[in-house]
Amino acid sequence: MKEEKKATFKVKAGLAQMLKGGVIMDVVTPEQAKIAENAGACAVMALERVPSDIRKDGGVARMSDPKMIKGIMKAVTIPVMAKVRIGHFVEAQILEALGVDYIDESEVLTPADYDAHIDKTKFNVPFVCGCRNLGEALRRIYEGAAMIRTKGEAGTGNIVEAVKHIKTVNEEIEILKKLDAKKVEMAANEFRVPDSLLRETKKLGRLPVVNFAAGGIATPADAALCMQLGVDGVFVGSGIFKSKNPEKRAKAIVEAVTNYNDAKKLAEVSEDLGEAMAGIEMAEIDIKLSERGV
Amino acid sequence: MIGVLALQGAFAEHVKILDKLGYPHKEVRTKRDLVGVDGLIIPGGESTTIGKLLEWEDLADEIKKRAGKDLAIWGICAGLILIAKEVDSDYSLKLLDVNVKRNAYGRQLHSFTSSLSSKKFNNLEGVFIRAPKIISTGKDVEVLTEYKKEPVLVRQGNILGSTFHPELTEDTRVHEYFYELASS
Numbered sequence: 001m002k003e004e005k006k007a008t009f010k011v012k013a014g015l016a017q018m019l020k021g022g023v024i025m026d027v028v029t030p031e032q033a034k035i036a037e038n039a040g041a042c043a044v045m046a047l048e049r050v051p052s053d054i055r056k057d058g059g060v061a062r063m064s065d066p067k068m069i070k071g072i073m074k075a076v077t078i079p080v081m082a083k084v085r086i087g088h089f090v091e092a093q094i095l096e097a098l099g100v101d102y103i104d105e106s107e108v109l110t111p112a113d114y115d116a117h118i119d120k121t122k123f124n125v126p127f128v129c130g131c132r133n134l135g136e137a138l139r140r141i142y143e144g145a146a147m148i149r150t151k152g153e154a155g156t157g158n159i160v161e162a163v164k165h166i167k168t169v170n171e172e173i174e175i176l177k178k179l180d181a182k183k184v185e186m187a188a189n190e191f192r193v194p195d196s197l198l199r200e201t202k203k204l205g206r207l208p209v210v211n212f213a214a215g216g217i218a219t220p221a222d223a224a225l226c227m228q229l230g231v232d233g234v235f236v237g238s239g240i241f242k243s244k245n246p247e248k249r250a251k252a253i254v255e256a257v258t259n260y261n262d263a264k265k266l267a268e269v270s271e272d273l274g275e276a277m278a279g280i281e282m283a284e285i286d287i288k289l290s291e292r293g294v
Numbered sequence: 295m296i297g298v299l300a301l302q303g304a305f306a307e308h309v310k311i312l313d314k315l316g317y318p319h320k321e322v323r324t325k326r327d328l329v330g331v332d333g334l335i336i337p338g339g340e341s342t343t344i345g346k347l348l349e350w351e352d353l354a355d356e357i358k359k360r361a362g363k364d365l366a367i368w369g370i371c372a373g374l375i376l377i378a379k380e381v382d383s384d385y386s387l388k389l390l391d392v393n394v395k396r397n398a399y400g401r402q403l404h405s406f407t408s409s410l411s412s413k414k415f416n417n418l419e420g421v422f423i424r425a426p427k428i429i430s431t432g433k434d435v436e437v438l439t440e441y442k443k444e445p446v447l448v449r450q451g452n453i454l455g456s457t458f459h460p461e462l463t464e465d466t467r468v469h470e471y472f473y474e475l476a477s478s
Contacts, residue, residue: 004408011405014423014462018338018372021302040347042302042340077383077396078340079424101402101424124403251350258301258347259323 012126012146015079015101016210019043019147019233023223023254024212026050026237029068030075036240039250043079043101045235046072051108051155051215052238052277055287061109063091066098073100081128086293087113089122096125102147103127105140107292108154108237117293120144130214132165132290134172135191137207142193148207150231151290152215155238157279159222161290162215166229169207176202206230215290218243218276220256220269227260244274296476297322297331301347303339303372307461311469325356333366333452333476336373338423338459341396345376345385354387361389366452366476374455375426390453391432392445398427410446410458412439415467420446420458428457452476 005011022042027033033044048064049057063084073080079101084091086105091112095103105118107130120127121144129140130151137148150169152162176198179187184202188195200208213226214235223234236253243249252269259265298308300321312319322328334357336344348354361367361377367389369377377387378394399405402424410418420441428445431437439447439456447456447468452475460468 004406006404006406008407010421010462011407011423014421014459015402015405017304017307017462018340018423020304020306020339021300022340022343037342038346040302040343040350042343073401078342079402096403099401099403126402254343254347255350258351262323 007124009146013209015126016128016147019079019212020210021257022233023250023257024081024233024235025240025250026235027072027241030071032241032246033072033075033080035247036250037076037078039247040254041078041250042233043081044072044076045081045083045104045237046100047083050238050241051289052157052242053155054108055155055285063088063094063109066094069095069098069100073098083109084118085109086111087116087118089118092118092123092125096123100125105129105145105293107151107289111292117143128212130290130293131169132294133168134176134201136294137169137211138191138193138197138201141207141209142197145209147210147212149212149214149235152213152217153282153285154215154289156216156282156285157218157239157242157277158282159216159218159225160282162213162217162226163229165215165290166213166226166231169211170230173201173206177205217253218279219273220252220266223253224256224260224266227257233257238277242277249273249276295320295330295332296473297328297334299334299336299344299373301351302343303337304459304461305337308335308337308469311461311466315466315469315473317473322353324351325353328353328356328360331365333368333472335472336367336369336376337461338371338373341372341375341383342385344372345383348376348385348387358387358389361387362451362453366454366472368454368456368472370456370459370461371423371425374428374457377453377455379432390448390450390455391435392448392455393429394426395429396426397424399425408441410439410441412447414438414471418460418467419463419465421462422458425457428455449475452478
């Protein structure tokens, strides 16, 4: 009998597969984590400030206090994720030591390295990373990410950038499907990844790992829009706890992701949710977080 | 007809395998979807999420009414938690006479793969993701596969439960076995 193997890519990507069709919610306290779990979240993202506050407060945004993360891990039984700065492999070592279930190497925090992302193959804990296009997605997977999310524009409550990034990935995969072997090799050079990764993507007709949407989802309709565009699930950051009635909105977004193709059901769950978070027009923002970590 | 409960979790992985095997199947999200289904796969995912959705979408009662009679059930990981008679969770349909402990191996860092010994299935690959453990089984429950002398695949009548994920491998034998259970 073969012995037990931990932290293989199959096991790392496997957890992401279990999260599919679900909603991962940003929470800043154990109480919020409980609310998220009760509303049907399939995982929570533990962080100190939600993206809209990071945007408002400015300054350097870093990994959260381990004490807060541990409190959230204790409060819920669903998987707990936490964010590290792009390239900050020591923050990642700390989160791995805490035993979080997934690490998000995130552009929402202030990057720690101009050039390099974390070598995620060196870790036992799985990573999720953001992307705006196929090249970014495949570079992150090549670095060891076991799950991808399109970046969108975090903290804006504006879905437009999420839609753009989902569609860009989809369109680039459609183009890839029509390329011959020589052109696939050229694309691999351009993307700076091995051509085996492009060949696999071409064969599958989709990213080789689970792909969620993130950045700007504020309503059940936003979540269902991303699902209809073909993502496997959604992250909701500021959209829940910056709204008037977080419990009700969180549950409505969970139901919208399950029933994303059922307009009648979507109408039902969208009713009477109270005010959504205040959104920001793209022209009004000073820093585009999605341009970090390419 | 095999139904795959598609509320949350790894349901697409099962659909892919059923496609490959050429078995008639459909995704189940509502009570109406259950009509004509002989066997229901409750996939891995988050048990609290799927459990809540089963209530919200008004599916729980219908499944309870038919399970073990004209509806075969296979619960995988979270799905097993949802059908266990005894479990440390608020959400269970209580269909399979086993006592299950959630996340019993630990958090994600303790997820693992291993080959499994079995009278029924020779050399099965076990993928365990934040897996539960079957602590004890009732007298009518047959243990089909073990890992380190603990049951990981069990059957009671036409109800099947596994703590590991055959849908994450290329091996289709457990799906074929469940299809037989649902068809007989």
